Amino acid sequence: MTDVPHAWLLRLLKVPPAPRLPSGHEGRVFRSAPAFRRYQLLRWGVQQLGVAAGLVAGALFLREFIFHVDYPLSHAIAWVLEGLALLGFLVQLPVGFLVTRLDYAFRWYILSDRSLRVREGLVSLQEKTMTFANIQQVSIQQNPIQRLFGIADVKVETAGGGGSGGSKGGEAHREHLHEAYFRGVDNAAEIRDVILARVRLHRDTGLGEHAPEEPVEPAGTSTAALEAATELLTEMRALRGAMPPRQPR
Template sequence: MAELPHAWLLRLLKVPPAPRIPEGDVKVFRSAPAYRSYRLFLWAVKQVGLVAGLTVGAMFLSAIVPVINFPLSEKIAWGLEVLAWLGFIVQLPFGFLVARLDYAFRWYVLSDRSLRLHEGIVTFQEKTMTFANIQQVSIQQNPLQRLLGISDVKVETAGGGGSSGSKGGGSGHGERLHEAHFRGVSNPGEIRDVILARVRMHRDAGLGEHSVPERAEPASASPAALEAARELLTEIRALRQALPSPQGLTRTE
């Protein structure tokens, strides 16, 4: 695990501790260190976009304020612009630390029956999926991830659908309820093979969803069958009357 010198930030955000690893045949996977570079790059692109937006806003104010004939309009407009720049500057170190530490707070635990995801700093997420319900496992990789040698492993279970899916490579908190993502891993093939092997093991062992056998309902006899049964019973009684008794005496009614 990477060094975590910013304990004050973790206390401020009340970041949960590392998950308890169960006993048994358990495999634990983590995001690769390159995922930190990936998150920092995305964060930097976002900051460049914010700077561009603030700059365009300042240029717009320079052009529009002289035209507006309103008392104190220039002071109000530039005051809002200054507040926007101050907000941008204040969030810079906080956003940088979150992007830097995010990769270290991701645990992907595969037990003998289920997979468990434990991730997030600002927004914490924990999700558990049983292998019996997993339907599809795929590997996703965009050009930047390919350059850094990392990928995402997407796991889908039965009953997918609903809300819109998450964007690849993001934090993963906008993903569907029936999806799970192993973000920024350097061994996606190994993770996929382990999951598929355990899915096959559960299905071969009959640990999936069992269908409850329906209780057999007694068949209703038709009138013709009932009449035939009565005639057969009458013939059996007549035959018994015709046979001699064990003592050699004839049967009398």
């Protein structure tokens, strides 16, 4: 396991253990697809190339302009600036690589029969829980690089998620407090369908909001609820079959 050689880093960052399903709940605890780790490392590598290019450009600037300034300490200051920038870059390289590599192993997604939960991040841990009764929209997002890796993101939005306030920085997006992402999954369509089925089930059984044109029937006599439950069971079985097996700690 990747967490054994780096236990010191996990203790330093106080990373919590793997989450479990709440008592009495049914569902699944899973991670992103293995290809998501390669995708993250590729992004990290491109970012480091950009930083290295910036350092080279800065060094050329110093040599071209500051070295020609008629000031006794100009050369010393230029060399100190170059040295500090290079040192900072070299120090952050192994730490950034390690955090990026471990991000996959400690990114968890939970789909239970009542809610979903997303836990992500090592340095800055974020955890979001959403009940199916409050979910308004589920969509799939996939950029060209993700398409090459065969992965996608499932975006879940709850009521009140249309504004721009209250957002905080994510990995590649500025996430709103009313948004959650199942990032880097290779069965995005199945996850979306299961979430939508559970949303319909909660609404049909009177656990969530109903559209005005859809009258609420008693839960015990609602044929729509029975049909939704049957559809949910079928989709959950398909999702479990498509997901990778849970890895032991």
